[in-house]
Amino acid sequence: MAKVTYLWTAALVAAATGLGTEWQGHLAAPDVVMLYLLVIGTAAAVFGRRQSLLASALSVLAYNFFFVPPLHTFAVAEERHLLTFVMMFVVGFMMSGLTLRIRKEELRARTEEMRSSLLSAVSHDLRTPLAVITGAATTLRQDPPSLGPERKAELLETICEEAARLERLVRNLLDMTRLQSGALQVRREWVPLEEIIGSALGRLDDQLAGRPIHTDLPSDLPLSYVDPVLMEQVFVNLLENAAKYTPEGTPVEITARPSGAALEIEIADHGPGVAVDAGSRIFEKFSRGQHGDVPGVGLGLAICRGVVEVHEGTLVAENRPGGGAVFRIRIPLPGNAPAVPREVLHEDQKSA
Amino acid sequence: MTTSPKVLLVEDEPQMRRFLRASLGSHGFDLTEATSVKEALALATSHNPELILLDLGLPDGDGIELTRRLREWSRVPIIVISARGRETDKVEALDAGADDYLTKPFGVNELLARIRVGLRHAQQAAGTSEPTLQIGPLHLDLSRREVTVEGRPVHLTPIEYRILTLLAQNAGKVLTHGHILRQVWGPGHADETHYLRVYMAQLRQKIEVLPARPRLLVTEPGVGYRLRDRQ
Numbered sequence: 001m002a003k004v005t006y007l008w009t010a011a012l013v014a015a016a017t018g019l020g021t022e023w024q025g026h027l028a029a030p031d032v033v034m035l036y037l038l039v040i041g042t043a044a045a046v047f048g049r050r051q052s053l054l055a056s057a058l059s060v061l062a063y064n065f066f067f068v069p070p071l072h073t074f075a076v077a078e079e080r081h082l083l084t085f086v087m088m089f090v091v092g093f094m095m096s097g098l099t100l101r102i103r104k105e106e107l108r109a110r111t112e113e114m115r116s117s118l119l120s121a122v123s124h125d126l127r128t129p130l131a132v133i134t135g136a137a138t139t140l141r142q143d144p145p146s147l148g149p150e151r152k153a154e155l156l157e158t159i160c161e162e163a164a165r166l167e168r169l170v171r172n173l174l175d176m177t178r179l180q181s182g183a184l185q186v187r188r189e190w191v192p193l194e195e196i197i198g199s200a201l202g203r204l205d206d207q208l209a210g211r212p213i214h215t216d217l218p219s220d221l222p223l224s225y226v227d228p229v230l231m232e233q234v235f236v237n238l239l240e241n242a243a244k245y246t247p248e249g250t251p252v253e254i255t256a257r258p259s260g261a262a263l264e265i266e267i268a269d270h271g272p273g274v275a276v277d278a279g280s281r282i283f284e285k286f287s288r289g290q291h292g293d294v295p296g297v298g299l300g301l302a303i304c305r306g307v308v309e310v311h312e313g314t315l316v317a318e319n320r321p322g323g324g325a326v327f328r329i330r331i332p333l334p335g336n337a338p339a340v341p342r343e344v345l346h347e348d349q350k351s352a
Numbered sequence: 353m354t355t356s357p358k359v360l361l362v363e364d365e366p367q368m369r370r371f372l373r374a375s376l377g378s379h380g381f382d383l384t385e386a387t388s389v390k391e392a393l394a395l396a397t398s399h400n401p402e403l404i405l406l407d408l409g410l411p412d413g414d415g416i417e418l419t420r421r422l423r424e425w426s427r428v429p430i431i432v433i434s435a436r437g438r439e440t441d442k443v444e445a446l447d448a449g450a451d452d453y454l455t456k457p458f459g460v461n462e463l464l465a466r467i468r469v470g471l472r473h474a475q476q477a478a479g480t481s482e483p484t485l486q487i488g489p490l491h492l493d494l495s496r497r498e499v500t501v502e503g504r505p506v507h508l509t510p511i512e513y514r515i516l517t518l519l520a521q522n523a524g525k526v527l528t529h530g531h532i533l534r535q536v537w538g539p540g541h542a543d544e545t546h547y548l549r550v551y552m553a554q555l556r557q558k559i560e561v562l563p564a565r566p567r568l569l570v571t572e573p574g575v576g577y578r579l580r581d582r583q
Contacts, residue, residue, distance in 0.1 A: 190549070192553045
């Protein structure tokens with residue numbers, strides 16, 4: 001990417017030179033200088049500081065070579081031209097400095113915006129369960145006589161549920177922070193996909209209760225080369241989402257197949273699907289689709305995409321023709337899994 | 353539980369100690385509390401606990417180091433309770449000699465189950481090893497090398513059989529990848545985790561009703577495996 005912008009910068013300077021020589025009869029020397037300044041400004045605004053400095057240097061050289069007598073040499077006959085060079089360079093330098101400042105300012109504004117949306121989302125989502133826990137616990141401590149055993153059990157259940165919700169939120173925040181700070185260590189290993197999916201399903205036993213889960217993993221599916229802990233989190237988040245956003249009792253299907261030099265895994269549900277325009281936005285942090293009544297901060301899918309991307313894979317969401325959403329993960333397979341030595345079986349060991 | 357098992361709790365946070373004192377006390381455990389490594393070492397020698405619950409972050413040292421020092425002379429079951437949830441921390445604690453690991457926050461049922469497993473294994477280690485093992489629907493006859501699931505015989509390869517017996521003899525406890533690999537394949541193969549994963553997948557095919565939703569051979573991601581002894 002960066003290299004291309006340097007080439008573009010050089011091309012712009014060349015174009016300015018071309019225009020200048022083409023219209024030489026109609027343009028005065030200051031017009032040509034203005035043309036070069038335009039290029040320097042463009043490079044500063046569109047590409048960045050280094051590119052605009054390169055544009056300044058190239059412009060000075062080109063102007064000297066093509067427009068300053070003696071022509072087609074880098075020699076300079078009159079001293080006033082040297083002044084022009086210096087001025088071109090200084091203007092280029094100033095422009096690049098200004099752009100840098102504007103860019104920093106923009107970045108700061110964006111970070112600030114992110115931080116305040118994070119703060120409001122987090123404070124809301126931390127406070128709500130805390131408020132419920134505090135309320136329920138203080139009620140139980142007062143133990144008013146009107147509080148029957150049923151209500152008590154209900155309050156206790158609420159405390160446990162809300163605490164679990166807090167725990168999930170904290171875990172997601174920590175995951176997201178690790179993912180973003182680049183501090184995340186990815187330990188890729190050869191793992192059967194079934195093991196990862198199995199432990200994700202095991203962690204969600206309660207949330208998925210009463211929901212048929214169909215897993216269709218071919219027995220000859222190659223081992224995947226992933227970080228099993230991180231990928232488990234991806235499946236936990238996707239399945240948790242399915243449990244949250246689709247009607248109770250509706251099935252979830254998990255399928256996988258090799259596809260070229262990659263594994264393609266699909267998690268399909270029978271819920272309302274994803275809003276089409278939100279199709280890609282749902283993977284952004286704090287984006288929550290249209291589910292104001294379901295608790296959550298909107299970090300789950302952002303984490304999923306982040307994790308899949310550190311595996312050089314892709315994660316997309318689509319609606320299925322028959323209704324429901326499908327999340328499709330594609331994880332590249334770098335070559336074949338190392339062989340596992342086969343056991344040599346003697347006749348008497350076969351029924352061990 | 354006829355007598356109150358003596359449990360040593362090593363934890364520096366007062367709220368955590370209060371919660372455990374209340375819940376373990378009400379389940380008939382005789383709880384002693386230590387708030388530092390120094391105190392824990394003293395009480396472990398003078399008090400002779402039957403099980404130790406250990407927090408890792410202590411004011412005067414690290415719980416993992418404490419585990420290593422305790423293991424120099426004691427086989428008392430150690431269950432780590434820690435807020436450090438990273439897999440490397442768990443593996444380090446287990447490799448240092450801890451018997452199990454619970455990440456905070458945890459429910460009291462989970463803790464009680466792990467304590468029972470720890471106490472049971474300590475008793476078994478003291479007595480003779482059982483010739484047969486029954487774990488849920490799984491039955492192992494070690495003298496005849498026979499395995500059945502709900503009465504149905506299962507044919508295992510020698511490696512599969514060795515992995516399963518190792519897990520069964522430690523039912524309810526998490527065993528790290530490295531530990532199983534060293535025990536089954538030998539010390540030179542401790543890092544060949546994919547061997548173990550492939551054999552575990554085969555074992556699940558033979559033992560689990562739904563291999564993709566295992567009920568017995570449970571994965572502890574990034575750490576190892578556990579044979580679940582309660583449904």
